[in-house]
Amino acid sequence: MKKTAYAGYFKMGKKSNIIIWKKSQLKIQQTAFMLMAIFIFFVLAGIFFISVSMQGTRQEVTRLEREKAIATAASIVDSAEFTCGTGSLCLDADKLLLLSADAGMQDFGELWHVAAIKVRKVSPLSEQESAEDIECTKMNYPDCNIFSVYSNEDVSKAGAVSSFAALCRKENNGNYAYDKCGIGQINIAYRLAE
Amino acid sequence: MAERTAFNFRHDKNAFEMSFAFMFSIIVGAIILFSALYITTKFIVPQRHISQSEAAKSLSALIDPLETGSGISSEATIIKVTAETRIYSRCYRPGEDIFGRQGISLAMQSGIGEKWQEPGEETAMNNKYIFSNSTLQGKNFYILVKQFNMPFKVADLIFLYDEKYCFVNAPRWIKDDIENSGNINISSYIGECETGSISVCFNSYACDINVFDASNDNSFSSGRVMKEGIYSDYSGNLLYAAIFSDSEIYECNLARLMARLEKLSYLYLEKSRIIEPKCSSGLNEELAEMANNAMALKQEGTPSSSGSFGSIISLSEEIDEKDSICRIF
Numbered sequence: 206m207k208k209t210a211y212a213g214y215f216k217m218g219k220k221s222n223i224i225i226w227k228k229s230q231l232k233i234q235q236t237a238f239m240l241m242a243i244f245i246f247f248v249l250a251g252i253f254f255i256s257v258s259m260q261g262t263r264q265e266v267t268r269l270e271r272e273k274a275i276a277t278a279a280s281i282v283d284s285a286e287f288t289c290g291t292g293s294l295c296l297d298a299d300k301l302l303l304l305s306a307d308a309g310m311q312d313f314g315e316l317w318h319v320a321a322i323k324v325r326k327v328s329p330l331s332e333q334e335s336a337e338d339i340e341c342t343k344m345n346y347p348d349c350n351i352f353s354v355y356s357n358e359d360v361s362k363a364g365a366v367s368s369f370a371a372l373c374r375k376e377n378n379g380n381y382a383y384d385k386c387g388i389g390q391i392n393i394a395y396r397l398a399e
Numbered sequence: 400m401a402e403r404t405a406f407n408f409r410h411d412k413n414a415f416e417m418s419f420a421f422m423f424s425i426i427v428g429a430i431i432l433f434s435a436l437y438i439t440t441k442f443i444v445p446q447r448h449i450s451q452s453e454a455a456k457s458l459s460a461l462i463d464p465l466e467t468g469s470g471i472s473s474e475a476t477i478i479k480v481t482a483e484t485r486i487y488s489r490c491y492r493p494g495e496d497i498f499g500r501q502g503i504s505l506a507m508q509s510g511i512g513e514k515w516q517e518p519g520e521e522t523a524m525n526n527k528y529i530f531s532n533s534t535l536q537g538k539n540f541y542i543l544v545k546q547f548n549m550p551f552k553v554a555d556l557i558f559l560y561d562e563k564y565c566f567v568n569a570p571r572w573i574k575d576d577i578e579n580s581g582n583i584n585i586s587s588y589i590g591e592c593e594t595g596s597i598s599v600c601f602n603s604y605a606c607d608i609n610v611f612d613a614s615n616d617n618s619f620s621s622g623r624v625m626k627e628g629i630y631s632d633y634s635g636n637l638l639y640a641a642i643f644s645d646s647e648i649y650e651c652n653l654a655r656l657m658a659r660l661e662k663l664s665y666l667y668l669e670k671s672r673i674i675e676p677k678c679s680s681g682l683n684e685e686l687a688e689m690a691n692n693a694m695a696l697k698q699e700g701t702p703s704s705s706g707s708f709g710s711i712i713s714l715s716e717e718i719d720e721k722d723s724i725c726r727i728f
Contacts, residue, residue: 240427269456276463285552290728312497316526375674382678
């Protein structure tokens with residue numbers, strides 16, 4: 206037994222004192238175990254709370270990313286790079302071609318903090334365009350229906366929102382140039398928190 | 400009185416016996432309680448940081464749809480917050496980011512711990528140009544949105560302010576422009592301005608901020624703004640930018656706008672080339688020159704009507720006149 210300040214006193218007493226000492230030792234152990242249990246309980250409760258709040262933060266991040274994507278889908282039509290300038294809610298297909306197919310225009314992708322931007326021609330579609338998606342390049346334009354304007358390769362999990370607008374390009378009827386318009390769908394992908 | 404020994408103390412009926420288990424639990428209990436309090440206090444700080452960062456992100460989501468053409472009127476948008484809030488605005492010149500960027504962070508007043516803590520994470524925006532003082536504070540913030548055209552739309556200028564302004568002797572177009580804007584009064588002489596408001600004089604040195612005309616027709620379409628002893632050259636809606644923002648933010652955002660103007664000039668140049676078989680705009684040379692001037696001004700840093708800024712303005716007028724054939728913008 207470890208010698209303590211009380212050791213002498215207990216030794217002095219009778220046999221019952223030794224029993225009291227053993228009982229107190231047991232009480233100390235009980236209290237210690239109880240306190241340990243309480244401590245572990247609080248630690249576990251803390252871990253649970255942190256994981257729940259982290260989950261909340263993840264959901265909040267996704268919500269904010271989605272909000273941003275919705276706001277971008279609503280406003281991107283009027284941004285300088287997309288608008289055809291003749292009025293509101295009009296996409297310039299000639300500029301979209303350059304943004305998606307011209308290597309020198311890839312810098313513009315830095316402007317939008319989203320996962321991807323794609324514009325799809327919805328109407329009018331040729332027979333071939335109705336059957337399958339044709340990515341627009343300088344070679345096949347305007348006989349195509351998909352403009353992949355921007356894509357962030359680092360994003361592995363994404364959601365998407367979309368919006369519709371007029372999709373116009375310059376044409377010439379032999380006498381004068383005019384804007385030939387159809388309907389386009391803007392798809393904005395946003396990052397989902399993993 | 401008998402001497403108190405350990406033995407007779409134990410048999411004293413009036414003595415209060417405190418067992419070791421009792422003392423042990425008090426000490427350990429106190430340690431647990433204090434560590435719990437300490438951990439909680441430490442936990443509140445990051446929690447505040449997270450909520451402030453979320454608020455900054457929400458603010459950027461609010462600002463995002465503010466694009467002219469989407470039904471945004473000239474009336475000011477008011478952002479109301481429940482607690483006294485500080486908005487910190489930082490502008491990063493083009494460099495690492497091709498178009499530069501605008502950073503916004505928030506700090507909210509709190510009753511727990513320090514009144515003002517470090518702001519939350521900065522929310523970066525590459526496609527927004529917010530002209531404001533570097534620190535704003537209050538419960539109500541006002542936003543005005545105007546286009547920046549050279550002559551095609553380059554971007555939207557967002558003016559963010561928290562104080563009351565008083566425009567003295569403003570020209571007609573400015574009066575019409577800001578008639579319904581929040582927290583801006585229009586008056587004929589400085590004495591009419593409310594006490595505590597920031598006065599803005601046109602062609603006079605009498606106010607806190609003074610605007611001087613440099614246009615040929617006395618319209619204030621271009622000129623200089625003197626704020627806190629510093630002169631800033633402007634053209635068109637950049638007038639409001641020079642009034643509402645610090646000179647540092649003004650110059651930085653102008654450099655960012657020039658980076659965008661440069662890239663957009665190349666975009667229109669390419670567009671002009673691909674539509675050439677359908678319509679010849681005849682603007683290729685001017686657009687290439689515009690891109691070069693924008694690049695030069697981006698590097699110059701300070702706009703001066705005698706330098707690249709002046710060339711850009713005159714070139715913009717020239718392009719606007721010539722674009723009537725194809726209307727590529």
